[in-house]
Amino acid sequence: MKNKGTGMIWLLVIVIIALVYLGVHREVSSEPGEKVIANQPVVQSQQPVAQNQQQVSRNTPQPLKEEQPFTGNGVTAIGDSVMVGVEPYLKELLPDATVNGKESRQMVQAQKLITELETNGKLGDYIIIELGTNGPFNKKQLRNILTTLSGAKQVLLVTARVPKGWQDTVNTTIKDVAREFNNAKVVDWYAASEGKSDYFYKDGVHLKPEGSRYYASLLLEALEK
Incomplete structure (x- = not known):
């Protein structure tokens, strides 16, 4: 009876040891798998973050290039004594413009001046002509000047205010001839x-x-349009 009880005890001990061994082995063998599974969401969660960053980059507006201020480079103004008085104020607005005003100048003298400016590299692509204060001119004279300037991007023709009998003739001539040239503007x-x-x-x-x-x-406004 005593031997039988002792045998049962040893059997129970063996069973307990076997269960413990199986439990430990099972935990060790399953641990790496659990770690892999646990790490998988981390890898997956990184992908949406990268995608979101790319999306934000695409949707973020790029800074616009600042427009450079117009300084008058390429502008040539030709005129009489009225232009002489306007010059310092025009140069404030367009410091790089070439302004050539002279007292008593008339339209008949403009053709020669334009040729000289072109020869000296001072004739720009934007021309302002303010002449008519000191006397009238005919359509042919103005037409010849505008033909010479047909390669310019823009020619501004300024009407005159002068309390003389030729005022209306000058202004009518300017408006009529300007219509004949695509680059001329009054x-x-x-x-x-x-x-x-x-x-x-x-x-x-x-x-x-x-x-x-x-x-x-007014001249600046006309140039910017």
Whole structure:
């Protein structure tokens, strides 16, 4: 009876040892698999992050290149004493412009001046012509000048305000001939200065500083359009 009880005890011990051994072996063998499974979501979760970063990069607006200010490079202004008075104000707005004004200058002298400027490399692609204060000119004269300037990108023809008998003839000639050339545009100073007598000195032709500044702003506006 005693031997039988002892045998049962040993059998129980063997069973316990076997169960413990199987449990440990099972835990060890399954641990790497569990680690792999546990790590899988980490790898997968990294992909959406990268995709989101790419999406944000695509959707983020790229900075626009700043537009360079127009400094008047390539602009040539030709005129008479009115242009002489306007020059410092025009140069404030367009410091790189070439301004050539001269007292008593008339349209008949413009052709020779244009040739000289071109020869000296001072004739730009944007030309301003302010002439007519000192006398009239005919359509043929203006037409010849604009034909010479047919390669320019733009030619601005400024009407005159001068209390003389040729004022209306000058302005009509400018408007009529300008229609014949695609690159010619009229800046109607006569209309723009209507009712602004305080901009002029007593002669009704030459401009006070505020008038010259206004004149220069009209030229800039016409160039930018």
